[in-house]
Amino acid sequence: MKVRNILIRERVNKALEAINEYPLTILSASMGYGKTTAVRTYLESNRKQCVWISLQGSDGDETVFWHKVCRAIDQFYPITMERMERTGFPTDVRQRTLFIERIRELLKSKELIVVLDDYHLIQGNVHVNRLIELLTLEEIPDLHIVIISRSRPPFNRSELLSKGLCIELETNLLAFNLTELQEYCRVVGFKVKPEELLQVYHYTKGWISAGYLLLVGLEQGHPLTEITDITCLVKDNLFAALEEDAKGILLELSVLDQFSLVQASRILDRPKVPEILTTLVEQNALIEYDRHTGIYRFHNVLLNFLRNTVSLYGIDLKLVCYRAGQWFLEQDNIAEAFVYYNRADKIEELFEYINRVQKLDIGYISMVTFAQIYKELPCELIIRYPLPMLQFACTFLLSGDNDLAGKGMELMEVLESHYAGEGTLPDYLNNRILGEIQILKILTVINDAEKMIEHANKANELLDGSASWVIYKDNEFLMGIPHVLYTYYRKAGELKRIVDLIQAGFPPKVFGGCGTGVKELALAEFFLETGDSAEALLSADKAIIKAGIEKQTDIIMAAKYVQIRATLLEGDAHQAIRLLEQMEVWFDQQFPELTANRKAVFSTMLELICAYIYGCLKRPQDIPDWLKECDLSGGVFMYRGMAFPCILAGKAALLEERYIELEAMCESFLDCYGYLNNQLGLLHNAVYLCVARYKLYGMEEGLKVLIPALEEAWRDKIIMPFIENSDYILPMLEKLEMDDRLDTRLLKRLIIKGKKYSKGIDNVQNGRLTITVREKEVLSLLALGMTQKEIANRLFLSIAAVKKHLGNIYRKLEVDNKISAVHKSKERGLL
Known part of the structure; x- marks a missing residue:
């Protein structure tokens, strides 16, 4: 029997021609219906260029998904793969747009079919689903995506189907009819009586994996029975007939999702591996071999059986995992090495390697894996390897996940309680560990300037002025928020004190240059928020120069943001638009040099800046929908954006005159701003709420909100939240001036500056037309x-x-x- 003879089913192949006609083809059916074989057979018989990506082992994590995508693309486009791997998974609108444009440029009339096999293992990830939907909606010429899944992916199917961009193929297509089952027996070499074939078909209803196992059993003399458990069929009709060496090889290789012959030979250290694998592939339909890539895969029916059975055979899987980990480490695949060293209970050896070569590339390690490694680490191991553990803690603290941040805190507490006592390490190493813990504590009080400076000073003393080994110069100092004072200004009446604190203690010396220019940035923001545009522009220029020396992209972006807002304050909206366009061009030039994480965070930061300026220019149509809806899954935030996106959602609702919704939004946003007590956010929120109430219930109701907001803002001489919304509140300000309810001098200043600001915006809308x-x-x-x-x-x-x-x-x-x-x-x- 030679099962490598594949039955070509013209009925199925004809249906699969739809792959060439639609941007997206979804093939869904239960395990064992031949989904993978059908697609692979069609593509091979038609000589289609294909990137085949198996999602086994993806853990539902987009970073692992992206790692697998990059590895698969490497065989066709190695330069593109390198760029993609550096860039990281495109998590926000800007990154997704750049990725789509790169794919367009890459193909240029070259047809490419991308197959995502076992998609059900990733379909719970909204980011991956959104990327597939967008690629489909873009209708990129000659790009065709094929989804192979055990269930329908949760795409917006009605939209994709109604637009003719997607086709769904399901079980009824894949199920073998009686004629095809008869032809399959002929091609493969099964000798079966007509009545037996009819009975097999009756039992299986076209489920080919079950049919194959029943036919194998018939050849071995087993009677035909109803199918109650396909696992029993695999055991009795297939596995039991194998020699012991073959059984051992299959069971040991079941730890891998896929493998090459060289890899299998090295990991198993068995002399007969090549010979046995070749024989098994020839005689077994449940072992797949891709002759183009040299990769072997077990069919899921067989793989499930092997993984459920291996414990019964006394095989040392930890040894196999250990050798697999060594293999992946030799291939410089740190992500997979982490997985297998951990499964082998040899993670300590990997930590030693990382310490020795000073290399910890965790960019493509699943957070699920990361958390699992930490969960299983004994306390003594944490203490024995403090430096890798500090990097674990840093990653957890910056993850944006509260549970993981808690784990980071736990790690710090364990390390500090041990090394604060009488340690066995030399003083300089002991102080290094305690100093790094103080640095990580800065991340736990990220919007408390006094406490941050306190921890920074302690770290500086312990490290004797040297830079951190955990926080590097290219880390994100502003945490993705384009406004440093938004983060630290937490109490009315203390704005100037916060600015003075930043001048005295920021950025911490131990950050090694990370945050350079923040002093000048804080001054620029202070002058801007209090209405001094000239000083704001001067300080912003200084911030850009200083930050440029140390390549502090986020500081430069925030300073350019100040320049644009200050230029609008001066009434020159045309120049402000030019500055915004120049900033976008500048960012695109910096983008290739950024690390993957910085690309993600800074792309979102740029979207926040652009959306804010579009709001000032009365262009709500240019504010992304995910920001209008305050859907934080649309971008990459650290500390969930500290509610800064709520300002943009409120502004969009204001511009679109959704006043009932705006009132409800402002009331709900109070908790968001109040969590970290962001005063500037609360002031913007009060302005939006007063306008909503004014429009819905009359001026007096609006003034009840506006007056307390003005009184609170004037304690720090803040005027910008009112100036930037002056069109909506000018009638209320003029009413207050006439009634003499507040300081008329300050009101007059607001009214004059507000009218100048509004006139500048109106000049753009009504003046000479300019296009980019x-x-x-x-x-x-x-x-x-x-x-x-x-x-x-x-x-x-x-x-x-x-x-x-x-x-x-x-x-x-x-x-x-x-x-x-x-x-x-x-x-x-x-x-």
């Missing part, structure tokens, strides 16, 4: 009659990016279709 270079390119191609898809291909943009540019063009030209846009642009001399 990219908008002009899109407009020129539109005038040539190109479709959105053709424009996207020509400019190597995503369709979403083209739509955004067209939306901006239509809004600026005050039109709603491309014919009017082209006509009006010619009238205005833009073409």
Whole structure:
């Protein structure tokens, strides 16, 4: 019997031709219906270029998913894989857009089919699902995605199906009919009587894995029985007939999701591995071999049986896992090495290796794995390897997950309680550990400037002025928030004191340059919030220069944000728009040099900045939906963004005149801002709430909210939250000035600056039309009659990016279709 002879089912192949016609094909059926074999057979018989990605072992984690994607793409596009691996999983809108544009540029009329096998293992991850949906909606020419899953993925199926972007193929397609089962027996070499074949079909209803096992049993003389447990079929009809060496090899290899012949030979250290594997593949339909990649995989039916059975055979799986860990370490695959060293109870040896080579690349380690390693670590091991444990603690603290942050705190407590006593290490090492613990404690009081400085001073003393080994210069000092005073200003009347604290103690010396420029940034923000645009611009320039020396991207971004807001305060909205566009260009230039984590955090930070400025410019249509809805899953935040996105959600609702919703939002946001007592957030919230109440219930109800907000803000001479919303509150301010209820001098200042601010915004909307270079390119191609898809291909943009540019063009030209846009642009001399 030669089961490598594959039955070509024309009925199934014809249905699978849909792969070439749709951006997304979903093939879903229970285990054992031949999903993988059907797709692989079709692709091989039609010689289709394919990236095949098995999601076994993905743990539902997007970082592991991305690692697997990059490894698979490496065989076709090694340079692209390297870039993708450096960039990391695209978690926010900006990163996803850049990724889509990169895929467009990569293909350029080259057809590529991407198969995601065992997708049910990752489909609980909303980020991965969203990425697949977006790739489908983009309709990238010659890119076809195939999902193989045991259940339907939770995509927005109605949208994808209604737009003709997706096709679903299910069990009824894959199930063998009686004719196909008869042909299968002929091709594979089963000699079976017609009545027996009919009985097999009756028992299996086309479930080919069960049918195969029943046919194997028939050849071995086993009687046909109803199928109650497919595991018993595997055991009795397949596994029992194997020689002991073959059984041992299969059981040991079951620790791996897939393997090469060289890998299997090295890990098992058995002389007959190549010979036995070759024979098994030839004679067993449940062992798959990809001749293009040289990779072996067990069918899930067999793999489940092996993993459930291995404990009965006395096999030392820890030894196999240990050798697997060594193999992955030799291949520089630290992520998989962590998994297998941990399963082998040899994690200590890996820690020793990390200490020796000073290398801990945890970028693609699943947080599930990370937490599991920590959970199983005995206390003595934590104490024996303090430096890797400190890196574990740092990762947990910055994860944004409360449970993991708690584990980070536990690690610090264990280490501190031991090394604060009489240690056995030399003083300099003991002090190093205690100093690093003080540095990590800074992360636990991240918005308390006094306590941060206190911990920093203790760390500086313990480390004798040297830099941290845990926090590096390229870490994110601002934690993804583009406003340092937003983070630290927690009590009305203390803004200047906070600024003075930052001048005296920031950034901590032990951070080794991380945070350089923050003193100047804090001053710039102070001058801006109190209405001194000239001093704000000067201090922002200084912050950019200082931060540039140490390549502090987040400090530079926050300083540029100050420049844009200060320019708007001066009434020059045209220049502010140019500064925003220049900032986006500058960020794109910096992007390739950033680490994967910084790319994710800073991309979200840029989106916050852009959305805030769009709000100031009265362009709610340009604020991303996920920010309008305050859906924090749309971006990458540290400390959940400290409620900063709530400011943008409120502003969007205000601009769109959703006053009933705005009132409810403001009331619910009080808890969000109150969690860390972000005073600037509370002031913005009060302004939005007073406008909502004014519009819904009248001016007096609005003033009941506005007056306390003004009184609180004036304790620190803050005016910007009111200036940036002056169009909505000017009637209330003028009413207060007439009634003499508050300091008329301060009110007059607010009114004068507010009118100047509003006039600058109005000049942009009503004055000479300006469009960006990219908008002009899109407009020129539109005038040539190109479709959105053709424009996207020509400019190597995503369709979403083209739509955004067209939306901006239509809004600026005050039109709603491309014919009017082209006509009006010619009238205005833009073409």
